[in-house]
Every structure is written in C-alpha cells, then in structure tokens.
Amino acid sequence: MELTTAEENYLKAIYHLSEEGKKSVSTNDIAAAIQTKPASVSDMLRKLGEKEVIQYRKYYGLQITELGKRLALQTIRKHRLWEVFLVDKLHFSWDEVHEVAEQLEHIQSTLLIERLDAYLNYPKFDPHGDPIPDEYGDVRSRPRIALNEMNIDQGGQIVAVKDSSAAFLRYLDKVGAYIGARIKVLDKVEFDGSVEILVDQKKTLFMSKDVASNILVLQS
Amino acid sequence: MELTTAEENYLKAIYHLSEEGKKSVSTNDIAAAIQTKPASVSDMLRKLGEKEVIQYRKYYGLQITELGKRLALQTIRKHRLWEVFLVDKLHFSWDEVHEVAEQLEHIQSTLLIERLDAYLNYPKFDPHGDPIPDEYGDVRSRPRIALNEMNIDQGGQIVAVKDSSAAFLRYLDKVGAYIGARIKVLDKVEFDGSVEILVDQKKTLFMSKDVASNILVLQS
DNA sequence: TTTTTTTTTTAGATAACTCTAATTTTATTT
DNA sequence: AAATAAAATTAGAGTTATCTAAAAAAAAAA
Ligand SMILES: [Mn+2]
Ligand SMILES: [Mn+2]
Ligand SMILES: [Mn+2]
Ligand SMILES: [Mn+2]
Numbered sequence: 001m002e003l004t005t006a007e008e009n010y011l012k013a014i015y016h017l018s019e020e021g022k023k024s025v026s027t028n029d030i031a032a033a034i035q036t037k038p039a040s041v042s043d044m045l046r047k048l049g050e051k052e053v054i055q056y057r058k059y060y061g062l063q064i065t066e067l068g069k070r071l072a073l074q075t076i077r078k079h080r081l082w083e084v085f086l087v088d089k090l091h092f093s094w095d096e097v098h099e100v101a102e103q104l105e106h107i108q109s110t111l112l113i114e115r116l117d118a119y120l121n122y123p124k125f126d127p128h129g130d131p132i133p134d135e136y137g138d139v140r141s142r143p144r145i146a147l148n149e150m151n152i153d154q155g156g157q158i159v160a161v162k163d164s165s166a167a168f169l170r171y172l173d174k175v176g177a178y179i180g181a182r183i184k185v186l187d188k189v190e191f192d193g194s195v196e197i198l199v200d201q202k203k204t205l206f207m208s209k210d211v212a213s214n215i216l217v218l219q220s
Numbered sequence: 221m222e223l224t225t226a227e228e229n230y231l232k233a234i235y236h237l238s239e240e241g242k243k244s245v246s247t248n249d250i251a252a253a254i255q256t257k258p259a260s261v262s263d264m265l266r267k268l269g270e271k272e273v274i275q276y277r278k279y280y281g282l283q284i285t286e287l288g289k290r291l292a293l294q295t296i297r298k299h300r301l302w303e304v305f306l307v308d309k310l311h312f313s314w315d316e317v318h319e320v321a322e323q324l325e326h327i328q329s330t331l332l333i334e335r336l337d338a339y340l341n342y343p344k345f346d347p348h349g350d351p352i353p354d355e356y357g358d359v360r361s362r363p364r365i366a367l368n369e370m371n372i373d374q375g376g377q378i379v380a381v382k383d384s385s386a387a388f389l390r391y392l393d394k395v396g397a398y399i400g401a402r403i404k405v406l407d408k409v410e411f412d413g414s415v416e417i418l419v420d421q422k423k424t425l426f427m428s429k430d431v432a433s434n435i436l437v438l439q440s
Numbered sequence: 441t442t443t444t445t446t447t448t449t450t451a452g453a454t455a456a457c458t459c460t461a462a463t464t465t466t467a468t469t470t
Numbered sequence: 471a472a473a474t475a476a477a478a479t480t481a482g483a484g485t486t487a488t489c490t491a492a493a494a495a496a497a498a499a500a
Binding site: 441442443444445446447448449450451452453454455456457458459460461462463464465466467468469470 | 471472473474475476477478479480481482483484485486487488489490491492493494495496497498499500
C-alpha cells in the first residue's frame with residue numbers, strides 16, 4: 001500500500017494532531033496544519049478512509065487506524081533522519097532543516113533509509129529533540145515536562161522544543177538555549193507566568209511563559 | 221522560472237538526446253527515453269515551448285534553448301551529486317543508484333546542493349564516469365573513445381560507461397571491469413568486433429563489440 | 441425549542457499529467 | 471504523382487489535488 005506525497009502529508013498531520021491528546025481531530029485543524037482549505041480536507045479524508053489509514057464517518061469525526069499510524073511513523077522517521085543528516089553532516093542549522101526534510105521524507109527507497117540510518121549511527125532523536133521511530137514504528141520517548149510547569153529550584157536538561165518554527169529556534173539560538181543545556185529554575189513570576197532560569201550554571205535567562213511552554217525538559 | 225518534476229524529467233531527456241549528436245530529437249525518441257506515450261510528449265513539448273526552454277514548431281522539430289540547457293544541466297548536476305553521495309557515503313553499488321537519484325534530483329534547495337557538493341569534496345565525475353556540471357552549468361569533459369574503437373596495443377584508463385543500466389553495470393562488476401582500471405587492447409577479432417584486453421596488467425578479458433562499445437576509455 | 445453560528449461536506453471548476461483512439465501531417469514507396 | 475506507411479498531433483477521458491461558492495449538518499446561543 002503506497003501513499004502519494006499529498007496523502008503522506010495529510011496522514012502525518014493527522015497523526016501529529018491525534019497525538020496532541022485532543023479528543024478528536026477536526027477538519028479545520030487539519031486544514032490549518034497543512035495550509036489548505038477545509039473543502040480539500042474533506043475530500044482527502046474520504047480517500048484516506050477508502051485506503052483504510054483512517055476510519056472516517058462524515059460529520060462524525062475520524063480516527064487513525066493502526067495501519068495509518070504505522071505509515072505515518074514511517075514518514076516521520078524519514079523526516080527526522082533527514083533532519084539529522086542535514087544538521088550533522090551538511091551543517092544546516094536547526095531552523096533551516098524543516099522545509100527540505102518536508103521534501104526528502106517522500107523519497108521512496110527502503111534501502112536508502114536503512115543506509116542513512118546506519119550512516120548517521122542510528123540516532124534516537126532529531127535536532128529538535130523529537131524521537132526517531134525505529135523501522136517498526138516504535139518510539140522511545142522520554143518523560144518530559146514543559147519548562148513553565150517546573151517549580152523553583154528544580155533542575156533538568158532541555159531535551160526538545162514543542163515549536164520548531166524558524167523564528168522560535170533562532171530566538172533560542174540568540175539567547176543561548178539549546179538542546180542538551182542543563183538548566184535550573186531560579187524564579188517564577190506568578191503574574192504572567194514568566195520564568196528565570198540558570199543555564200549551564202553560568203548564565204541566567206528570563207523568558208515569557210509563552211517561550212517556556214515550548215521548551216521541554218527532562219527533569220533530574 | 222521553476223519547472224515541475226515532470227517538466228524536469230522531459231527536459232533532461234531532451235538535453236541528453238540533443239547531446240547524442242543526432243540531427244534532431246523526435247517525439248518518439250523522447251517517449252521511448254522516459255517511457256511514456258508520444259501523445260503525452262506532444263502535449264509536454266507545447267508546454268516546454270511556452271516556457272521557452274525549447275523552441276518548438278509542431279511537426280517540424282524542436283531545439284533546446286540556452287535557458288533549457290542551463291536548467292537541464294542543473295538537474296543533471298543534482299542527479300550526479302546524489303549518485304556520488306549514495307555510492308561514497310551510503311555504500312550503494314553503482315548499479316543501485318539511478319532510481320533513487322532520479323527522485324532526489326527534484327528536491328528543491330540551492331543550499332542543500334551547495335552543501336552536498338562541499339561535503340562530497342566537489343567531485344568532478346559521478347560513479348559512472350559522467351562529468352558533474354558546476355553550479356553555472358559548465359562541464360569539464362574528458363576526451364574519451366569507445367573501447368571497441370581502440371587499436372591493438374593501445375592502452376588507457378576506463379573513465380566512463382555509456383550504458384548505466386543495472387544489468388550492464390553488474391556484468392562489469394562480475395568480470396572485473398571498473399572505472400579507473402588501466403587497460404590495454406591485446407587483440408581484436410575482425411569478424412564480430414569483439415576484443416581481448418588486459419586489465420591492470422594482470423587479468424585478460426574477452427568482451428563482445430556490444431559491451432566494448434559501452435565502455436569509454438581515456439587514452440594514454 | 442427555535443434561531444443563529446460554526447463546521448463540514450458537496451458541487452462545480454481548474455490545473456497538471458497521463459492514456460487511447462482518431463486525425464492530420466510528413467515521409468517513403470510504388 | 472498517387473498510394474501507402476510512419477510520425478506527430480489533437481480530441482476526449484481519467485486521475486489527483488486544489489480552489490470557491492453553495493448546501494447540509496451539527497453545535498451553540500437565545
Ligand atoms: Mn512533506
Ligand atoms: Mn524535527
Ligand atoms: Mn527524475
Ligand atoms: Mn550516473
């Protein structure tokens with residue numbers, strides 16, 4: 001069963017939205033996620049339903065099937081492996097990789113992805129800290145907490161970002177926050193939820209709640 | 221001016237056929253080259269004419285324009301760089317790369333191809349000995365002669381193959397002919413054009429005229 | 441429980457690419 | 471030069487993916 005590039009993009013979006021815990025994935029959500037119109041989404045949902053990668057009853061909602069999950073995870077695996085390649089080997093910065101990976105993820109060749117994985121030394125996480133599924137779709141995810149939900153004096157290590165937009169990533173670069181950084185919460189402002197943290201035991205950083213909520217920490 | 225994947229494939233085929241020296245490129249030739257029907261070719265020629273990458277007058281013939289050449293060479297450059305990547309870094313064999321490169325050549329990102337070129341150390345030839353155009357489309361080609369046209373006692377180095385089909389390449393692997401091999405013509409059979417050569421001063425090899433005509437040699 | 445709003449789907453078009461079958465043009469024979 | 475064959479193009483249809491506008495269904499508000 002092979003999917004077209006468009007189908008892969010839709011299915012990936014559906015998978016991501018499904019994982020976000022929301023009760024159900026709406027047509028409008030999907031349209032927003034892949035920058036298309038709800039009418040186009042309705043049409044594609046029908047097709048994805050026929051291919052049995054989702055279970056779809058119109059007006060009612062949809063549910064991704066096991067088959068759908070497996071296929072989505074394969075695309076996600078490819079996307080993230082390519083991101084690692086671009087950063088580790090071609091020296092892209094982590095805010096430059098997304099667009100290109102969005103294209104590369106659709107290249108069809110199991111041999112290619114096997115070899116790429118080996119070449120990169122079987123990485124477990126992509127440049128944004130997201131876990132790379134193995135060839136069977138198994139994901140080894142780490143327990144993570146949003147930085148704004150940590151308490152004062154708690155410490156940990158930045159392991160991922162929720163928002164992978166270029167703007168956000170460049171902001172993090174600028175202030176010196178990066179994946180792997182060891183941090184400690186120095187202060188939290190009740191009023192607006194902003195936090196003050198200590199990075200690598202030497203630099204203090206203020207950040208808004210909005211920023212902090214997009215940084216994921218492995219607590220220690 | 222950007223081309224679709226299909227347009228890039230057509231234009232590349234047209235460029236290759238134009239380079240083969242034949243007086244003009246026929247609709248049927250193109251159809252055969254990219255495994256499609258003449259009717260589809262006619263339609264695409266009209267579109268490529270409108271985009272001014274070829275000059276096209278129906279029933280008369282076509283000529284690739286300077287713009288068309290430049291764009292075709294860009295695609296060829298990408299194709300061959302990816303082939304080098306697959307062989308040098310991912311350890312594909314030279315008969316496994318074509319299909320995948322056929323997909324990868326359409327990835328759109330100038331940064332990607334610049335970085336890939338640098339990463340591969342600015343290779344000048346692909347795994348089949350074909351020259352890699354630089355970013356301006358300049359090709360540094362070597363003077364080459366088909367092995368079956370060499371005379372007895374002449375020597376040289378295999379630098380390329382004309383036929384890049386998996387079957388032919390695997391045959392060359394089997395008999396021990398490879399790009400870079402130093403050869404010398406020991407004997408030629410008038411009757412059927414077959415040749416006997418000495419490879420790397422140790423191994424003698426018989427090959428039919430058909431095989432020899434697909435091996436290109438830099439004479440020494 | 442109506443009414444209104446929002447969400448979702450359908451209808452109808454368009455664009456890109458492909459095909460088969462029919463037609464037109466050009467080339468080759470007789 | 472006329473007949474025939476070959477090559478190329480057009481006509482018409484199908485697929486995939488997208489859109490706008492209209493209709494239908496569900497959810498929210500009055
Ligand atoms: Mn994509
Ligand atoms: Mn990522
Ligand atoms: Mn191609
Ligand atoms: Mn090649």
